[in-house]
Structures are given as C-alpha cells and as structure tokens.
Amino acid sequence: MTAADAYRAAGWWRDETVLHDLRRWARERPDRAALVCYRGTAHESVSYAELARRVDRLAVGLLRLGVRRGDVVTLQLPNSWELxxxxxxxxxxxxxxxxxxxxxxxxxxxxxxxxTASPVYIGASQTRGFSYGEMSAEVAGAVPTLRHRVLLGASTEDLAGGALDFGRDLYAPEPDPELLASLDAIEAGPDDAGQIMFTSGTTGEPKGVVHSHNTLYSMNRAQADVLGLTGDEVTAMGSPTTHQAGFTWNFVMPLLLGATAVQVDRWDPRLMLRTLQEQRVTFFMGAPTFLSDLIDAQRETPHDLSALRSFATGSAPIAPLLVEDAREVLGCRVYALWGMTENGCVTVTRPGQPVLRAAESDGTPVPGMEVRIVGRNGEPVEPGTAGLLQVRGSAQCLGYFRRHAVYDACVTADGWFDTGDLARDDGHGGIRITGRVKDVIMRGAENIPVVEVEGALLRHRAVKDVAVVGYPDARLGERACAFLVTQGAAPGLEDVRAHLAGLGMARTYWPERLELVPALPRTPSGKIQKFALRDRLRAQEGRTAS
Structure with a gap:
C-alpha cells in the first residue's frame, strides 16, 4: 500500500476538493454567510450561494484571458472576497x-x-500609498510569460499602460453559458496542485511550496477536529490570506466546515475588536503579537467579546502572563501550535490539557502527522534533549516548485522531512521548539537554546516581547543579545540576569547585552525578522569601530 492509499484509507485524503465543499454549502445552507469582508469600517457579507455564483463568473473570466489547466494565477490582493x-x-x-x-x-x-511562468497577475491598483499598477507593469516588462495584469480599481494610467480592469475585463456580469458548462470537465481534482505558497525567503531565494487539494484538506480537517471546531464557528485573524496561516485557518478551514470567515483588509487592533463584537467571532488565529495587541486594546476600550472562545497562536514563545491575560481580558482560551508553510498545523495543545500548557509546549501531533526528534546523524536523542525536528504525514507538501533537488535534500531516506527547527520532548507527549538550526548561538562550546531563553524572559512581568540574537565575539565566537519590548519600568541587564537566575537557568545561557526597542520587526504573519536585528547590531558595531 502506498502512502497515498494509506492516507485515503484513514480518511485524511478524499476524492473531493474545496469546490465540492463550496457547492455543498451553497445547496445546504445557501443563506449562511461564507465571508464577511471589511475594508476599514465598511463591510460586505457574501453568502455561500452568492460566493458560488461569483466563483463561476470569475472562472469564466479567467478562461477568457486564456488561463488553462496547470497555469499559476498570481494573486497579490489584500484580504477580500475577490481574493x-x-x-x-x-x-x-x-x-x-x-x-x-x-x-x-x-x-x-x-x-x-x-x-512559475505565470500568465496572469491580479492585484489592487494601489494600497496604502503603494502603486501595484506601476510595479506589476515593471514585472510584466521583465517576465515574458506574464501576458495580463488585472487590477482592482484600475486607474486611467493603469489602463493606458496595458492593464485590465477587474470589474470590466474579468468579473463578467453574465457568464457565457457554453464556457460555464465547460468548467466541470476541467476543474482541479483532489491530487492536483491546489496552491503554490512561497516562503518568506529571508535566508535565500523564496521556495514555492506546492500543496495538493488533499494535503490542504488533511491539515485543515485535522486542526478543526482537535480543537472541536464546527460549522457554527465565525473565524477571524489578522494575517493576510495570502500567507499560509491565513489561507488555511481563515479560508480553507471555514469553507470545509461551512462556517463564516471574517476577512479584514488591514491589521488594526481597535478595529478588530469592533469587528469581533459586531460579527460575534468565536475563533481567532494569529501570532502572539496579535494576541498582545488585542489585550492592550481591550483594556483601553472594552468590547463585548463574549462569543470569543478560542485563540490559536504560534511562531514564537507564549508568555504565561499572555495566556492568563487572554482568559481574563478577552475571555478566551489560548492554544499553542507549531507548523510550517510546508505542512500547516502539525502540533497543537488540546482542550483537555491545563490552560497554561500553551506557555509550556508547542503541542502534540495532529492526526495524520508524525514527529520525531533526532541527533545530527539521525540517531534518537534522550528524552528532554534538544535535537532536529522531523515530520511526515498526510499534510506534508508535494515539494518545492521547480526546485526538486532543494526539497529532496530536506527529506531522509525513510521519508521524514527535516524542518530546520530544533525541539525537545515537552514531557507530555508533545514537543517544545528550542530554536532554528540556522538560528543557533554558539557561545564557546555551548549551544544557547534561543527559544527557551526567550520564553524565560517573557515570564518577566515587564517584558512584553523579546528576541535573542547572536553577535560576533573574538574570544567566544558569539555572545547573546536580548532585544526587549517592555511595559512599565524597563529592566536593566542585571535585572534580566537575576530573573533568569531565579528561574534556575544556567549562566551560560544569559544574554550579555540588552537592547530596548519600541517594537520588533515582523513579517505580515507576525514572525520576528531576526536578520534585521542582526543587521542593527552590525551597524552599531560599525559605528563604534569608526
């Protein structure tokens, strides 16, 4: 039996796609809101029946532009029903x-x-003062395959430069019956590529992660099941839907469940609180920084969040105080998770576990996925010892688009994907991330467990956000610098060291430098951009040397 056969037999792969889910809910709950989309404070609700109609209109529009099976349609849009x-x-x-x-x-x-040899780019003409019309024109001039640029709100200048208008040239008011009838024969199947999602590329060229409709189904089915989510949910998040977290948790998963997804076009914690209240949102997913922002905004201007039950978060350590504040200020429970663009949510804490487990663990594997922690040569490590985190299972991607050798180099002979993360057993059957292989600080002969140090620093009541990075040292090779975002009286370096000593952390792991900053640089999904902090340290060293 092949792995694919095993996944189907276990129910983690199926013979349907999200299009079947859309049609199912358009029949069974046609008036249920599939999407509630906010542009600032204004919003539009789109029912399942209406979404199905709009999808068909756009599909016919894509056919008219010459898009064919296997083509990659580039979509650079803010969160919206159009996306x-x-x-x-x-x-x-x-x-x-x-x-x-x-x-x-x-x-x-x-x-x-x-x-990807994409033939079509679809974006907004302008967003937040940036002209995607001008940028896409430059891209089209450099990429021969890019035949069409379709823009929402296309300006006169855009049209004069060869761009097409979304409403006039793509979103046809009355689909051609003959073209509409042809769609069933050509639509994607469950094992076809359902997404090419690029990684951030902060350590090199971005990699195009290829997921099939079945790997996407598996990751979304699993995460919904372990958290007990149903079709009655109203979901929301602060990340872009063009990021894997937003794509899965706030698009594919609610569509699979027949739930309602609230889409906001930009992150603003005060507007989000208003949205959570207005739409009676029950489930939110986002990085810890989104959670912290909402807690601060709720303290300042309380809203009725009585519908909000769950907040799933990952990508960084979660402070115990944040878990407690979420319960006291927002009235919701926090769940910690770990995953990647390559495989979605792989581990998550569970409803039946203690509430503070979210601050101590990155969760246990979801059904369909396996994890293991090994040494440099693939040998098992002792319980509690950090090692290389490897995963495999039904939600693992198909590979990297046109970079097969790069992906193959990440997969072991027995089929385990090397994540590049370091982890240890959390003592409860789950994992605790301790750092990235490329993010290790080597102080003398000792590896500093960066994520564990960050987690310990977050237990200081004055520390709101933290990132620990290495900087060069002539004698030890590297030393550790802690960048802190603080609240109230800012601690000094000795205060921080005393705090870590009180937690019983080895002196070798203590930071030897402290930088206080108003905020940490982050990606749109909330991940800290540590390369920017290292650049800052190098620039400071350069000025000192001068």
Missing amino acids: VALCLAAARVGAVPGPVVPVMRRREVEFMTRL
Missing part, C-alpha cells in the same frame, strides 16, 4: 492559485512569476 473567490475560480478552471503577500515588491514578485 477568496479567485483562489476558488483558479481551481475551477484547473489552474493553481499563487498567493503573494502584499508587502512583496518587484524583486520578489518578478522572481515568483518568472519561476
């Missing part, structure tokens, strides 16, 4: 959605469209 419907419309014509986060610029978009 969700276009992802589904691409699958409807057998094509593959290629989401691109809005913060990406010409260099990244050119690289992605060239690699």
Whole structure:
C-alpha cells in the first residue's frame, strides 16, 4: 500500500476538493454567510450561494484571458472576497492559485512569476500609498510569460499602460453559458496542485511550496477536529490570506466546515475588536503579537467579546502572563501550535490539557502527522534533549516548485522531512521548539537554546516581547543579545540576569547585552525578522569601530 492509499484509507485524503465543499454549502445552507469582508469600517457579507455564483463568473473570466489547466494565477490582493473567490475560480478552471503577500515588491514578485511562468497577475491598483499598477507593469516588462495584469480599481494610467480592469475585463456580469458548462470537465481534482505558497525567503531565494487539494484538506480537517471546531464557528485573524496561516485557518478551514470567515483588509487592533463584537467571532488565529495587541486594546476600550472562545497562536514563545491575560481580558482560551508553510498545523495543545500548557509546549501531533526528534546523524536523542525536528504525514507538501533537488535534500531516506527547527520532548507527549538550526548561538562550546531563553524572559512581568540574537565575539565566537519590548519600568541587564537566575537557568545561557526597542520587526504573519536585528547590531558595531 502506498502512502497515498494509506492516507485515503484513514480518511485524511478524499476524492473531493474545496469546490465540492463550496457547492455543498451553497445547496445546504445557501443563506449562511461564507465571508464577511471589511475594508476599514465598511463591510460586505457574501453568502455561500452568492460566493458560488461569483466563483463561476470569475472562472469564466479567467478562461477568457486564456488561463488553462496547470497555469499559476498570481494573486497579490489584500484580504477580500475577490481574493477568496479567485483562489476558488483558479481551481475551477484547473489552474493553481499563487498567493503573494502584499508587502512583496518587484524583486520578489518578478522572481515568483518568472519561476512559475505565470500568465496572469491580479492585484489592487494601489494600497496604502503603494502603486501595484506601476510595479506589476515593471514585472510584466521583465517576465515574458506574464501576458495580463488585472487590477482592482484600475486607474486611467493603469489602463493606458496595458492593464485590465477587474470589474470590466474579468468579473463578467453574465457568464457565457457554453464556457460555464465547460468548467466541470476541467476543474482541479483532489491530487492536483491546489496552491503554490512561497516562503518568506529571508535566508535565500523564496521556495514555492506546492500543496495538493488533499494535503490542504488533511491539515485543515485535522486542526478543526482537535480543537472541536464546527460549522457554527465565525473565524477571524489578522494575517493576510495570502500567507499560509491565513489561507488555511481563515479560508480553507471555514469553507470545509461551512462556517463564516471574517476577512479584514488591514491589521488594526481597535478595529478588530469592533469587528469581533459586531460579527460575534468565536475563533481567532494569529501570532502572539496579535494576541498582545488585542489585550492592550481591550483594556483601553472594552468590547463585548463574549462569543470569543478560542485563540490559536504560534511562531514564537507564549508568555504565561499572555495566556492568563487572554482568559481574563478577552475571555478566551489560548492554544499553542507549531507548523510550517510546508505542512500547516502539525502540533497543537488540546482542550483537555491545563490552560497554561500553551506557555509550556508547542503541542502534540495532529492526526495524520508524525514527529520525531533526532541527533545530527539521525540517531534518537534522550528524552528532554534538544535535537532536529522531523515530520511526515498526510499534510506534508508535494515539494518545492521547480526546485526538486532543494526539497529532496530536506527529506531522509525513510521519508521524514527535516524542518530546520530544533525541539525537545515537552514531557507530555508533545514537543517544545528550542530554536532554528540556522538560528543557533554558539557561545564557546555551548549551544544557547534561543527559544527557551526567550520564553524565560517573557515570564518577566515587564517584558512584553523579546528576541535573542547572536553577535560576533573574538574570544567566544558569539555572545547573546536580548532585544526587549517592555511595559512599565524597563529592566536593566542585571535585572534580566537575576530573573533568569531565579528561574534556575544556567549562566551560560544569559544574554550579555540588552537592547530596548519600541517594537520588533515582523513579517505580515507576525514572525520576528531576526536578520534585521542582526543587521542593527552590525551597524552599531560599525559605528563604534569608526
């Protein structure tokens, strides 16, 4: 029996796609809101029946532009019904959605469209003062395959430069009956590519992670099941839907359940509180920084959040105080998770566990996925010892688009994917992330467990956010610097060291430098950009040397 056969037999793969889910709910609960989309304070509700109609209209529009099976449709849009419907419309014509986060610029978009040979770019004309119309024109001039640029709110200048208008040229008011009838024969199947999602590329060229409709189904089915989520949920999050977290937790998963997904076009904690109250949101997913922002905003201006039950978070250590504040201030329970673009949510804490487990663990594996922790040569490690985190299972991606050798180098002979993360057993059958292989600080002959140091620092009541990075040292090779975002009276270096000593942490792991900053640089999904902090330290050292 092949792995695919085993996944099907276990129910983690199926013979349907999200398009079947959409049609199912359009029949069974046609008036249920599939999406509630906010542009600032204004919002629009789109029912399942209406979403299905809009998807077909856009699918016919894509066919008219010459999009064919296997083509990658590049989508650089803010959170909106247009983005969700276009992802589904691409699958409807057998094509593959290629989401691109809005913060990406010409260099990244050119690289992605060239690699995928994308024939169509769809974006907003302008967002937050940046002209995607001008940028996409430059990209089209450099990428021969990019035949069409379709823009929401296309300006006169955009149209004069060869761009197409979303409403006039793509979103046809009355789909051609003949083209509409042809869609069923060409739409994507469960084992076809359902997404090409690029990694951030902060350590090199971004990699295009390829997921099938079945690997996407598996990750979303599993995360919904372990948290007990149902079709009655109203979900929301602060991340872009063009990021894997937003794509899965706030698009594919609610669609699978027949739930309602609330989409906001930009992150603003005060507006989000208003949205959570207005829409009676029950489930939220986002990085710890989003959780912290909401707690601060709720303290300042309380809203009725009585519907909010769960907040799933990951990508960074979670302070015990944050877990407690979420319960006291927001009235919800926090769940910690770990995952990657390559495999979605792999581990998560559970409802039946103690509430503070979210501050101590990154969770246990979801059904369909396995994890193991090994040494450098693949040998098992002792319980409690950090090692290389490897995973395999039904939600693992198919590979990296046109970079097969790069992906193959990450997979062991017995089929385990090397994540590049370091972890240890959490003592409860789960894992605790201790750092990244490329993020290790080697102080003398001792590896500093960066994530554990960050987690310990977050237990200081004055520390709101933290990042520990290494900086060069002539004698020891590297030393550790802690960047802190604080609240109240800011601690000094000796205060921090005393705190860590009180927790019983070895002196070798204590930071030897402290930098107080108003905020940490982050990606749109909330991950800390440690390379920017290292650059800052190098610049400071350069000025000192001068």
